[in-house]
Amino acid sequence: EAGVVQSPRYKIIEKKQPVAFWCNPISGHNTLYWYRQNLGQGPELLIRYENEEAVDDSQLPKDRFSAERLKGVDSTLKIQPAELGDSAVYLCASSVQYNEQFFGPGTRLTVL
Amino acid sequence: SQQGEEDPQALSIQEGENATMNCSYKTSINNLQWYRQNSGRGLVHLILIRSNEREKHSGRLRVTLDTSKKSSSLLITASRAADTASYFCAGNSGNTPLVFGKGTRLSVIA
Numbered sequence: 001e002a003g004v005v006q007s008p009r010y011k012i013i014e015k016k017q018p019v020a021f022w023c024n025p026i027s028g029h030n031t032l033y034w035y036r037q038n039l040g041q042g043p044e045l046l047i048r049y050e051n052e053e054a055v056d057d058s059q060l061p062k063d064r065f066s067a068e069r070l071k072g073v074d075s076t077l078k079i080q081p082a083e084l085g086d087s088a089v090y091l092c093a094s095s096v097q098y099n100e101q102f103f104g105p106g107t108r109l110t111v112l
Numbered sequence: 113s114q115q116g117e118e119d120p121q122a123l124s125i126q127e128g129e130n131a132t133m134n135c136s137y138k139t140s141i142n143n144l145q146w147y148r149q150n151s152g153r154g155l156v157h158l159i160l161i162r163s164n165e166r167e168k169h170s171g172r173l174r175v176t177l178d179t180s181k182k183s184s185s186l187l188i189t190a191s192r193a194a195d196t197a198s199y200f201c202a203g204n205s206g207n208t209p210l211v212f213g214k215g216t217r218l219s220v221i222a
Contacts, residue, residue: 004154033209040214041214042200042213042214042215043155043200043212044212045209045211048209056209091154091155093154093155098204098206099160100145100157100160101145101147101155101210102157103147103154103155103156105153105154106153106154108152
């Protein structure tokens with residue numbers, strides 16, 4: 001069984017540029033999560049989807065961050081414009097309802 | 113949401129020794145989950161213990177849960193260099209999201 005797929009694995013951009021991350025969850029997993037993880041910290045939830053619906057986006061900085069999961073499968077997380085403080089690892093995870101989560105390898109973003 | 117707080121922040125042991133990590137949380141949970149994260153990788157689910165369970169085993173892992181103290185412990189027996197990683201706990205209360213603490217960074221020295 002394929003795991004959670006994320007791309008790209010690494011991204012380096014200059015501040016004020018846009019950036020997008022893509023996630024393909026495990027087949028059949030209706031719940032999808034985007035996390036941000038800073039160095040030395042645990043993952044911080046940005047947004048959680050149940051199928052196509054965003055059910056928890058309270059931690060998503062909505063002035064610059066957006067996410068979508070149009071067909072209830074793949075998801076995209078976008079930052080526009082990026083700031084220096086956005087440098088982090090962005091993790092995608094999926095689960096069946098609220099059971100154990102399966103994480104992708106993450107995208108390491110560096111904003112210069 | 114249920115934040116797990118891991119203790120200690122860092123732990124260094126010799127290969128073959130046992131490693132014990134602790135987790136505390138604040139309110140009622142349905143289950144508590146432990147995850148491992150190797151450097152530069154995503155988190156990997158290790159074990160889930162339900163609120164009506166007190167102890168659970170999986171291979172070299174032993175997890176305990178004390179709901180009266182709102183705490184859990186993860187024991188790794190006969191540690192190996194490959195166990196070097198960060199370990200996170202998080203409590204689940206139904207449809208609320210997991211909230212991870214800073215984790216315990218375990219170093220197993222060969």
